[in-house]
Amino acid sequence: MDLGAFSVSLAVSNLKDSREFYERLGFAVVGGDADQGWLILRNGDTTLGLFHGMFDSxxxxxxxxxxxxxxxxxSFTDVREIQAALKADGAALVSEVEGEAGPGSFVITDPDGNVVLFDQHR
Structure with missing residues (x-):
């Protein structure tokens, strides 16, 4: 099953300070909107999302x-196929994707309570 691109979405307390910190590590802003409280940064193949006031964790x-x-x-594995495979394997979903095609997302948690988001944009 192809899960697509991987990134870590960080819940940050100060977007400006976090941006400056990660820029010192060689990351560059490649997307987002600071006025809305979020930025996407990349360093090579590593992607970080910085989100202020949007997530609890x-x-x-x-x-x-x-x-x-x-x-x-x-080609890619649709988010609905991934969800169905995980459900068939007994995974408990926190939220489920709606609709039969196009953009959608769902959430699961790992055994330690870490949130895992599957977010398809097309």
Missing amino acids: NILTFNPGWDQAGQEPP
Whole structure:
């Protein structure tokens, strides 16, 4: 099962300070909107999302339909297929994707309570 691009979404207390910290580590802003409280940063193949006031905790994020550079691959595993496979394997979902095609997302938690978001944009 192809989960798509992987990133870590960090719940930050100060977007400006976090941006400056990660820029010192070689990350560069590649997307987002600071006025809305979020930025996407990349260093090589590593992607971080910085989110102020949007989430209670850090989140592991998979984006079906995107490669690690944020490009659309020719084919991918739809988020609904991933959800169905996880449900069939007994995973408890926190939220489920709605609709039969297009964008959608669902959330599970790992055994330690870490939030895992599957977020498809196309």
